[in-house]
Amino acid sequence: MSGAAFRYARAADPAAAVTLGAAPGAAFLAGGTDLLQLWKAGVQAPAQVVDISRLPLATVAAEADGLKLGALARLHDVAAHPDVARDYPLVAEAILASASGQVRHMASVGGNLLQRTRCVYFRGGEGLACNKRAPGSGCGALEGENRQHALFGGSAACVATHASDLAVALVALDAEVEVLSAAGSRRLPLAELYRQPGEAPERDTTLAPGELIAAVQVADAARFAGRSTYLKVRDRASFEFAVVSVAAALVVAGGRIAEARLAAGGVGTVPWRLDAAEAALVGQPVGPDAFAAAGAAATEGAQPLAHNGFKVELLRRAVVRALETVGGQA
Amino acid sequence: MPDDGRLAFSLTLNGARRDLAIAPFDTLLDVIRDQLGLTGAKKGCDMGACGACTVLADGRRIKSCLALAASYDGAAVTTIEGLEGPEGLHPLQAAFVRHDALQCGYCTPGQILSGVAVLAEGVRDAAEIREAMSGNLCRCGAHPNIVAAIAEVGGL
Numbered sequence: 482m483s484g485a486a487f488r489y490a491r492a493a494d495p496a497a498a499v500t501l502g503a504a505p506g507a508a509f510l511a512g513g514t515d516l517l518q519l520w521k522a523g524v525q526a527p528a529q530v531v532d533i534s535r536l537p538l539a540t541v542a543a544e545a546d547g548l549k550l551g552a553l554a555r556l557h558d559v560a561a562h563p564d565v566a567r568d569y570p571l572v573a574e575a576i577l578a579s580a581s582g583q584v585r586h587m588a589s590v591g592g593n594l595l596q597r598t599r600c601v602y603f604r605g606g607e608g609l610a611c612n613k614r615a616p617g618s619g620c621g622a623l624e625g626e627n628r629q630h631a632l633f634g635g636s637a638a639c640v641a642t643h644a645s646d647l648a649v650a651l652v653a654l655d656a657e658v659e660v661l662s663a664a665g666s667r668r669l670p671l672a673e674l675y676r677q678p679g680e681a682p683e684r685d686t687t688l689a690p691g692e693l694i695a696a697v698q699v700a701d702a703a704r705f706a707g708r709s710t711y712l713k714v715r716d717r718a719s720f721e722f723a724v725v726s727v728a729a730a731l732v733v734a735g736g737r738i739a740e741a742r743l744a745a746g747g748v749g750t751v752p753w754r755l756d757a758a759e760a761a762l763v764g765q766p767v768g769p770d771a772f773a774a775a776g777a778a779a780t781e782g783a784q785p786l787a788h789n790g791f792k793v794e795l796l797r798r799a800v801v802r803a804l805e806t807v808g809g810q811a
Numbered sequence: 812m813p814d815d816g817r818l819a820f821s822l823t824l825n826g827a828r829r830d831l832a833i834a835p836f837d838t839l840l841d842v843i844r845d846q847l848g849l850t851g852a853k854k855g856c857d858m859g860a861c862g863a864c865t866v867l868a869d870g871r872r873i874k875s876c877l878a879l880a881a882s883y884d885g886a887a888v889t890t891i892e893g894l895e896g897p898e899g900l901h902p903l904q905a906a907f908v909r910h911d912a913l914q915c916g917y918c919t920p921g922q923i924l925s926g927v928a929v930l931a932e933g934v935r936d937a938a939e940i941r942e943a944m945s946g947n948l949c950r951c952g953a954h955p956n957i958v959a960a961i962a963e964v965g966g967l
Contacts, residue, residue: 483857489818489835489881510879517838517877518858530835532882557871561932581946582932583925584859586871587878719945 483521488529492536495695499663501531503691509533511553511589514580515596523606524597524614534589538695543568548699552591556647557582559590568703571728574711575650581720591694593647594658594674597685599722600641601626612638613682620682623786629724632783632792634750639682640786641750643675644722648752650711651697653728653744659696662689671697675751705730705742708807712799713746723747725795729803731762738762738771743803745779748796755779758800772804820884824849825893833880840864840875843890851891851920855948862947865921866890872928874946891920894927903927906960914951922947926961937962 492498502509506528510516513534519525539553543564550559559565560576580588597603602611602621610619622630622640630640648671656671674686674694688694702709709730715721726746732739741762743755757778765771776797783793817832824847833842840857843849843866852875855863859877866875867889894901903926906912913919922944929943940958949957 484836486834487836488816489879491881510882513879513882514859514874514877517879520836521858530879532879534882555871581862582929582943583862583865583872583874583946584877587873719942 484523485520485526487520487527489532490529491532495536495538495661495693496663498531498533498536499661499691499693501529502693503663504529505690507531507691509693511592512555512584512587513592514584514588515592518604519597522604524604533693539589541565545701547701548572550590550697550699552694552696553589556580556585556588556590556593560585568701568706569654569699570706571650571654571702571709571711571730572647572699574709575646575728578711578713578726579646590647590697593645594651594671594694594697595686596645598641599644600630603641613641613678613685616681616683626788627786628788629722629747630786630789631750632748632780632785632789632796633753634677635784636678636680636682636750638680639678639750641678641682642747643685643749643751644746645752646711646713646723646726646746648675649726649744649746650728651699652752652754653730653742654699654702654705655742656697656699658694659698660688660692661695662692666695668698672752672754677750702730704732704740708733710803710806712803712806714795714799725792725799727796727799727803729800729807731767731804731807733767733808736766738765738767741775743775743779743800745796745800748783748792755800757781762804767808769805772801772808775804776801818881818884820880822847822883822885823887825889835881837880838876839866839868839873839878839880839883839888842880843875843888849890849892853917853920855917860948861918861921862925863918863921865925865947867924867928870931872925889924891923894923901927903930903960903964906964907957910956910960910963911953912956912960913949913953918947918949918951922949922957926957926964929961930965934961934965934967936967940965940967 508527538551540551560573610621713726730742741759758775761774761778779800853863855861864876
């Protein structure tokens with residue numbers, strides 16, 4: 482045994498899951514790829530693990546009004562789904578740039594969106610200051626090793642980045658999440674699932690205890706399919722988290738950009754939508770001038786730390802390159 | 812559930828049903844190695860990074876160190892010990908021998924099981940094999956020969 486002992490319960494249905502999950506010390510288990518790492522590292526010590534992996538929430542369905550991803554769909558199965566590959570290639574590309582083949586077979590959509598930061602002060606365990614892991618203990622990264630940390634959305638308490646590639650693609654596509662609780666279900670934009678650290682970095686999301694993501698809904702995005710890309714810049718070519726990533730999608734009509742979606746990973750405390758860069762593109766002729774303006778706009782407001790200043794220029798260049806890629810597509 | 816908090820658990824391991832009691836927090840890797848005595852799956856990093864613990868569970872390649880055993884109750888699991896058929900070595904095992912795709916051998920069971928799954932998932936060339944195999948690390952640096960062995964069996 483690597484971590485502290487816990488009890489195990491398998492949820493018989495979603496209603497049982499949200500009841501069990503609301504108990505103090507409960508943690509949901511789907512694929513387990515993040516929870517087991519956190520447990521082994523001593524970052525999380527659940528009293529009871531609530532296994533939701535067998536709940537009937539794994540459907541992947543592309544319909545006229547959009548794409549529905551069951552929260553328990555495995556990442557491998559989503560990326561391999563022919564409708565996803567054809568009409569939502571941005572989603573498939575982001576998944577295929579994530580983790581390793583084995584992890585993609587285990588990890589669920591919901592678990593990927595809720596994965597916790599890879600900040601070394603958070604994962605490193607006791608002895609390292611981390612307000613997210615141990616509220617009030619301080620932030621080791623602010624004055625320490627912060628090459629991997631955020632340019633946007635940080636606070637005096639936390640500057641850890643959100644690590645999901647899939648979330649970046651889904652935020653760019655205005656995805657929504659369906660959330661279950663004992664009170665019923667609610668739907669909210671994925672971007673509103675995440676919360677910036679502020680003074681309470683221990684809370685990654687706006688979910689209440691026991692709330693369970695049931696599904697992700699993406700409005701029809703087939704119009705972007707020929708002009709989308711997920712560019713992931715990392716320290717090695719595969720099986721590595723992003724230093725900077727960019728999800729880009731365009732609609733072009735008559736040589737001008739009619740619609741633009743841009744979001745970035747590796748730079749924000751939450752998946753970071755690049756609104757100003759999108760605004761710099763819409764209505765402009767497709768070409769280097771618009772792309773350069775978007776790249777510059779993407780970095781507005783960046784607050785670099787001692788070791789991550791290179792990400793500002795890297796983000797600008799990654800935005801331009803991603804736009805060059807989609808600008809040249811059929 | 813037994814009174815001591817242990818869970819009744821069953822697994823079809825390499826074709827044979829095994830029934831036992833496990834702790835709620837046992838990993839699938841620890842159950843296979845320590846309780847069922849099959850040590851082909853290796854505990855390298857125990858954090859999902861190295862791939863030495865790779866097994867097939869219900870047809871999927873997984874990292875058994877990150878698999879909570881209780882969640883796999885009833886699953887069919889294949890380890891390296893179950894890969895050999897009545898005709899002898901699995902074709903990928905034989906290809907690893909031909910291509911000298913190992914030195915110390917510690918990562919080899921995971922490499923082979925991952926490779927078997929990668930061929931079933933479908934890869935088109937050596938570049939795709941390298942990408943698909945990035946979850947299996949070889950400290951001895953046998954990766955070029957590992958890729959060659961997988962490519963040969965896949966007819967690539």
